[in-house]
Amino acid sequence: MATVHFELSLMAVALLLTPSSSIAADRSSGTKGNQHVNGVVGAIVDTSSRIGKEEIVAMEIAKEDLYRYSNQTLILHVKDTDQRKPIRAALAGMDLINTQVQAILGPQTWEEVSLIADICTKNQIPIFSFADTTPEWTTEKWPFLLGASHDNFAQMKAIAAIVQSWDWHQVTVIHEDVGSWTNGVMPYLHDSLRKIGAEVSQFVGLSSFASSDSLSRELINLKREQCRVFVVHMSLPLAVRLFEMAKKLKMMEKDYVWITTHHITSLVHSINASIISSMQGIVGVKSYFSETGTRFQDFSSRFRKRFRRENPEDENNEPGVYAVQAYDAIWTIARALKGSIRRNQELLEKVLQTDFPGLSGKVQFSNHKMAPTQMFQIINVVGKRYRELGFWSSGLGFSETIGKHATYSPLMNDLEQVLWPGGPRYTPRGWTELTREKPLLVGVPAKSGYKEYVKVEYDRSGKAASFDGLAIEIFNATVRRLPFYLPYEFVAFDDISYDKLVGQIGKEFDAVVGDVAIVASRYSHVEFSHPFSETGLMLVVPARSSNKAWSFIKPFTKSMWASITVITIYNGFVVWLIERHAHPELRGSILHQIGVMLWLSFNTLFSLQGGKLHSNLSRMSVVVWLFVALVVIQTYTANLTSMLTVQRLEPTVTSVEELLKSNAVVGYCSGSYLEKYLVEVLRFPRNNVKHYGSAEEYAQAFNKKEIAAAFIGTPLAKIFLAKFCKKFIAAGPTFNIGGFGFAFPRGSPLLASINEALLKVSENGTLVQLENNFIGVLKKCQDKEEENPSLSPNGFRALFIITVGTSTIALVIYIFCIASSFSGLTTIRSLMFIIIKHWCYQSKRFSRRVSNVESLGNSSPQHAPYQLSQV
Known part of the structure; x- marks a missing residue:
């Protein structure tokens, strides 16, 4: 700064001493x-x-x-x-x-x-x-x-609104390489575009004294890129030269978009007809003042x-x-x-x-x-002049007019039709397709420990020769579903860090495909497609045989056991109530009667040899219940036998809290985000967290007692459990963490098309077919774990209704038989009781005959007693 002041002083003296100054x-x-x-x-x-x-x-x-x-x-x-x-x-x-x-x-x-x-x-x-x-x-x-x-900083928001209106996601900014413009205005444009989901693919600075050759080289480089949306922020003289060169290079034609800031657009009224011919189709933001x-x-x-x-x-x-x-x-x-x-x-x-x-x-x-400008005019250069398309107001959006009766929209689609470069009336796509000469370079993690997802094979010279795996094949299928031709080339990335791999997007790679997890920390560098795998983080621990001390209760669910108990007691109560007058042993104290009733209930359940029954009502109830009991007992026996035959596994550790209390060492799969999640979210000490890259490394670590548990992404965890389904098991809940996705630069114009194609691959069944081809073996272990579930009352609902209904009918008839001896009934009720009484009388006669037969049986050995088994 002192040097500048010294030079100013010298020039000031020269100015004072030399009237014929060059000024x-x-x-x-x-x-x-x-x-x-x-x-x-x-x-x-x-x-x-x-x-x-x-x-x-x-x-x-x-x-x-x-x-x-x-x-x-x-x-x-x-x-x-x-x-x-x-x-x-x-x-x-x-x-x-x-x-x-x-x-x-x-x-x-x-x-x-x-x-x-x-x-x-x-x-x-x-x-x-x-x-x-x-x-x-x-x-x-x-x-x-x-x-x-x-x-005029608000104009950057207006430009971002124009970009958003046509759903463009990448923009190339061409600016004059002046310090105040580069450092003062460009950050506002960058932030404004980020807020609407667009990215600046690159900033191209041009010197005020740039030669024609320099302008030509820069434009040719831009022509080779995919992005076709250009924002121009420079002085008018340099802009005129830029557009004249762009016209020579055929960059003012179809599919190109040029947006100018007010430094150019506010002077477009002064441009001669010979010059404005090279600016046809430009859309510009112009400082507004009332005319x-x-x-x-x-x-x-x-x-x-x-x-x-x-x-x-x-x-x-x-x-x-x-x-x-x-x-x-x-x-x-x-x-x-x-x-x-x-x-x-x-x-x-x-x-x-x-x-x-x-x-x-x-x-x-x-x-x-001065107060900032809050309103700008949107113009379109056409012919020898320009067309006024409408206005943009900060906080309101676009409108065709201004004033109290103006209607606003966040998008400029409602304004007059834009005539883009080359004359087409349709909206340019904003990007161009790649060519074979410059294909999409796709980075692939070469050191993935899960070959089912990514497998890279090398030739004798050490060069990556082939790429295979579920992630690779899903990407291939997705590209085939794109509505345009997309040449691409896989490139192996040999570093083990996935964060470094993602960090190379936009530098060494144009995209990344593999078992790359979708996490928030990576969104500062890239954007992801929709996940093509399951999401989540699973806790995997060694398995042990389940405790068989209580295995006898597992064939039935708790509700099933409760249902059996209630129905058994109910049926026993009905039989006891009906038979208590015919059997002296069923009478006595209350405790004695309760004990007899319970014994009678469960004796009929577990033994087919019941005692003597004197009433047809009790016999009817017992016969139905014996049939139901036979079905239940046989089903229980079969399910218990199956459960004891198949080995059941249970986790040695059931929760994260148990690991934290025991100060256990845990492992995690590839991805530094997992280490951060375990330390900062789950609160594991950093020294108790170790990294492993493959299923085999996990198994060795478990065998050597290096770790007590492992945290693995759901897709990879299922592969691990498929390989070692008899030794390890998932425990606890699944933690919500993103699945695998394809990574692209922020604002990539390909991302929307990739997502649409990926959805088509999923909806037409291709994704499921590919999963079956590469990781279909998982289902076998999963099916084994789901065998022989405990039985619930749903499968026995009809039988339970029949036996309960039969016992209830017997109970109702018995009550009416008792009540028939009372007077004071109406004619209708008397008739009903007469019918029921007659039925009861016939029942008693039949019971006396049975008793006589039994008496004969006691005196004659050749006649077996009429017992419950003969009903």
């Missing part, structure tokens, strides 16, 4: 014959540029209007500069200070402003900067620096006349945003100079309090800068 002549102007001067203002303008020409004419008109409307007289000293040589602006500023100006307008670039701001602050002279970029820290360092142009109202119409009319007179070589003479900004800046200074100004500090304070409607919009300062 352009002073264009001072004033009102002759008027001795009442209200102020002296200096301006630093590049008179060779269109912006400078418009600013000079606008400031002269503003000075005339001041005298006409407020009788104020300003002396305006204009110094010529060159934007390509900022040091000349600094020398011009020093010259103006020596001229005793009260304020300085301009220059146009931040490089020029930064050299003058320090000098003006030391001399307490306000400087009105027309540069777009004004860093926040300048207020404290240079309090006399004021931003006189509206902040209605008598005040602007008067200004515009006078501006065109004066500009045509002073610049006859220019074809177009309409005023742009730079002209109205310069006009408003003169009025701002004049309003502040009203009254007595003793020192420039007072002038600065009055400028900061400015608040009036100008031609460019509301003129008001906040933090030493």
